[in-house]
Amino acid sequence: MTSHLNRSLIKNLDLFKSLSDSALDAILQTAQVSRLLSGAAVFRQGEVADRFFVLLHGHLKVVQVTPDGEQVVVRYVNPGDVFGIARAMRRPHYPASTIAVQESLALGWMSSEWDQFTATNLNFASNALHTVGQRLQDAHERIQQLSTEEVEQRVARAILRLVDQSGLQTNEGIVIDFPITRQDIAEMTGTTLHTVSRLLSAWKDRGVVTSGRKRVVVCAMDELIRLAEGREAPAPSKLTNRIESE
Amino acid sequence: MTSHLNRSLIKNLDLFKSLSDSALDAILQTAQVSRLLSGAAVFRQGEVADRFFVLLHGHLKVVQVTPDGEQVVVRYVNPGDVFGIARAMRRPHYPASTIAVQESLALGWMSSEWDQFTATNLNFASNALHTVGQRLQDAHERIQQLSTEEVEQRVARAILRLVDQSGLQTNEGIVIDFPITRQDIAEMTGTTLHTVSRLLSAWKDRGVVTSGRKRVVVCAMDELIRLAEGREAPAPSKLTNRIESE
DNA sequence: CGTCCCGTTGATCCCTATCAAATGTAGTGG
């Protein structure tokens, strides 16, 4: 009799790439399933990092709170991503909280098993290094943006990143397929919800996006890319005029 | 007959912690020494990441330039630090340039040897993960600061970090023991050299620091810490008044 | 001893945070 956890669930995930079937089975043996309601925390900043996870379905956000209570969104976790691997970096506590922004499903292991995994399979540690390297790269990009770019560019880039990771083509444009507020976007870009709201409103007027409560849809990718690169909108040509412009 | 490269040079470095003596010797066999003059680049952003290094002596700065030519200082490399390990994270090119800010000495290996090292010694990959994890943590802290703190706090923190890593106690205070310009500090904190200069001038007037050309000395750590935490200077009490006030 | 770099300082402006208040939208319980 087989477990309801199927090898195929994880065999294509980055972390487990090129592991043997038997290794995968052994790993699944010790996995625990976490079902998460929207708003539920998988773990909280400061807790002992006793488990690590892979997200199978849904979306999580990783947030850090500063000493004086301000929040920063570190990143969003997408299906297939590993998270909570603080212990593998010899960090005894989670440096941030991870919270489901929609109903989600994750697989978890005890941190103590990490060494087991890496010892059994040489690729495992290398894969983890690859993942963390990617994150480091992302973090540096963000530092660069916070240091040198204006708010509008940063917000445009943040939305492009979200679209890239979780964009869903619909007939009104590409929608970010999980709930996200102005406040969230502000916490990703180092600005305020007010400024984000103003930007989205302005963009909506120009037909670049549509947006509603916890919802953002990109209508004109090209235009958004232009904004992200700091080039202002070109002088509005007759061709790009919108129909209902007066 | 023994090489002039001595095992003791590297045996205490984080990356090589808990490697056997024979492993260390094998590693040293393939090392190349780089002598660097101030201003010399070890490698440049965008080049193929064909080598990785350990800094033995001196100081380097890691800088990224944005598409439109602005620079960001990613971090300073201190003696004992590994750098240039892009390839280990499966990144084919160096994401930043690394430049000596004073005469320095580094040990380098071909990137292709990395796999050799990790295969031979299980701790190696784990140590690397630890190092990169530390950097990720640092990057996130910086993102947090850029997102939520004011310039004065950020500059104060940057200087505290430098003091922490490379502070040297002298009779006029703790000096940062390598050359660093206002521009450099600005590029670490996402501000301009003008603002940094104004801040240092103001701090000098208050007796918190002394500074000169490419030189920063911290006189009152406690005061700087206060600034870094966002608490403004307390109402100047009679006890803390400086002699030549008035 | 001149020239380049680095640092200082003033004046001005503008982006964006902040304060404030109204409107809109989903969910809930009677």
Place this chain on the structure above:
DNA sequence: CCACTACATTTGATAGGGATCAACGGGACG
């Protein structure tokens, strides 16, 4: 099904922190 409530969003007014522009001063090094 509607009233009530909590939370999201929008939008206006205002102020201020820093960037930017501009010019000068000073030390180091060839």
